[in-house]
Amino acid sequence: MTRHDWKTLGVVTCVLGAGGGLTPVAEACSGPACSDREVQIPMTANAEVPANVPALVIVPAIFRNMDEGSVHLRTAEGFELAADITQGAHGSAVVVPAAPLVPGAGYRLEGSNPCPLGEETVAATFTASEPLPLPATPGVLEAGPVQQGKVTVVGGASCSVDTQGSSLRLRFTPSPELVPFLPWVHWTVEVDGEPWATAPHGALGPTGELIPSIRLQYTRDLLWLYTVCEVTPGTQPPMNMGLAPGRHVATLRPVIEHLAVPLPLLEVPFELTCPEKPADPIPSPDGESCSQTGGGLTALGLLATLQLWRRRSRGVRPT
Numbered sequence: 001m002t003r004h005d006w007k008t009l010g011v012v013t014c015v016l017g018a019g020g021g022l023t024p025v026a027e028a029c030s031g032p033a034c035s036d037r038e039v040q041i042p043m044t045a046n047a048e049v050p051a052n053v054p055a056l057v058i059v060p061a062i063f064r065n066m067d068e069g070s071v072h073l074r075t076a077e078g079f080e081l082a083a084d085i086t087q088g089a090h091g092s093a094v095v096v097p098a099a100p101l102v103p104g105a106g107y108r109l110e111g112s113n114p115c116p117l118g119e120e121t122v123a124a125t126f127t128a129s130e131p132l133p134l135p136a137t138p139g140v141l142e143a144g145p146v147q148q149g150k151v152t153v154v155g156g157a158s159c160s161v162d163t164q165g166s167s168l169r170l171r172f173t174p175s176p177e178l179v180p181f182l183p184w185v186h187w188t189v190e191v192d193g194e195p196w197a198t199a200p201h202g203a204l205g206p207t208g209e210l211i212p213s214i215r216l217q218y219t220r221d222l223l224w225l226y227t228v229c230e231v232t233p234g235t236q237p238p239m240n241m242g243l244a245p246g247r248h249v250a251t252l253r254p255v256i257e258h259l260a261v262p263l264p265l266l267e268v269p270f271e272l273t274c275p276e277k278p279a280d281p282i283p284s285p286d287g288e289s290c291s292q293t294g295g296g297l298t299a300l301g302l303l304a305t306l307q308l309w310r311r312r313s314r315g316v317r318p319t
Contacts, residue, residue, distance in 0.1 A: 039066075039113055041124035042183035042202025050180055051101040052131035055257035056109055057184050057201045058093040058122070064114040066093035073097060076106030076125065089186045090200040094257050101128035134261075135178040138254045139208070141266035144169040148275060151226050154219045155238035163238060166272040167226035170250060172208040178263075179206045181256055188253040189222055191243060196250070197222045201257070225250060229274035247271045 040059040043049065049056070056073070060066045068085045071093045075081065082098035093111055101107065110123035151165035170189070174182060187199040197220035203211055210223055219239065225248075228241040252266040 039064075039111075039115065039122045040200075040202065041109055041122065043124055043126055047124075047126045048129040049101070049107075049126045050130070050132040051103045051128040052134065053101070053181065053184065054096070054134075054259050055088075055184060056095040056097075057088065057257060058095070058109065058111045059200050059202065060091045060093075061115050065091035066111055066114060068093055070112030071095060072110050074108045074110065076108060078108070081107075088201075088257055089255070090198070092186075092201055096258055100131075103128050103130045132180050133177055134259065135175060135181060135256070135263065136261070137175050138178055138252070138263045138266055139172060139174040141250075141252050141268045142171045142173075143250070143268045143270040144171050146270075146272065148273075151228060151242075153226065153228065153238040153240065153242065155236060155240075161236060161238045162232060163228045164230040164232070165226055165228040165242065166245070166274060167224065168270060168272065170223040170225065170252070170268065172204065172223065172252060172266075174204070174206065174208055178254075182206060185254050185256050187222055187255075190251040190253065191225065191248050193251075196220060196225070225270065225272065227272045227274065243272055245272055245274045 039061050042057060042059060058066050058071060065087060068087055071085050073081045073083045073095050084096040084098065086094050086096075088094035095109065104127065106125060106127050108123055108125045110121055113120055113122050146166055146168045148166045149164065151163050151167050152160050153163060155161040178185070182204060183202045185204070186201045187203055189196045189198075199210070199222040203222065205211060210221065226242040227245050228238060229245070231237050247269065248271070249267055249269050254263050254266075256263060
C-alpha cells in the first residue's frame, strides 16, 4: 500500500484541486470513515529500500495513532527482527532496526490497523538494496509566480470558501541523494518563523509534487501560501485569513526520522499584495462638475481654443 494509492472512503473529505485551492463538495464537511486503506506504509509495492535507511514508518489514518506494540519488522520468511519502535510525527510508528538491513534480503513491515473497518493488519514487503549516501542537502526551494483573484480556502459547511486574494506556490526540487529517502521524511513550512503547514511522511514525491492529504487534518497545503484580501459579501468567512499582505520569508523544514545529522533548512523570500482599490473621485470645491455651465470648459470649448492657438502659431490672424 502506498500513499500514491491514497483514496478517501466513507463520507466526504476535501482534497487539493488543480487550481491550487480546495475543491468544493456538495455534502457537509465531515470526517472520513476510518479504514485500513487510509493507513499508509509510504513505499511502493515490493520496493527497494536502502540498507542503511535510518528508520521505517507506518502512517496512521486521520486523527489516529499507530500502536507501537502491534508493529513488527519481519524477514520475508516471517521471522521477527529486533527493532526499536516508537511514535513519531503525526502519530506514525517509527521502526529502527536493531541491526542494519542486509542488501538483497526481503522484509515485511506490518502493524495492526487502528481503524475498526477493513483488514486487521496492514503490511508492505520490500527488498533491501545496497547502502546509499545519506543526504546532506534537501534540494532547492523557489517561490512561484503570484496569482491574484479567487482564493479558495478551508471553511464553511462544504469545506471550502471562495474569497478574493493573492497566492503563490512554493516549488521544491529534491536533491538526487534525498529522493531514495523521501518516504521517511515529514515536512513543515514556516513563514517568518511561525508554523504555517505540515505534511506527513511520504507527502512529497520524487519531483517535489505534493500528494493530496485529508483537508480536515491538514487544512493548509504544505506548499501553498495565500492572503485573503476580501470575503464575498453574504458568504461565511474562512477559518483563517492567511498571511498579512507584504514581504515574508518561507522556510521548508524536512526531517528524516533518526537521521544523525539533521537536514539543512531551505528559505525563500516572497511577497503577497492585495490589489489597490480605485480612489474615489475628488469633488470640485463648489461641488460643480467640469462643464461650460458655471465657467467650466467643455470638450467643444477646449477644441476651439486649441484650433485658435494653432492658427496663431502659423501666423494666421483670425478674420
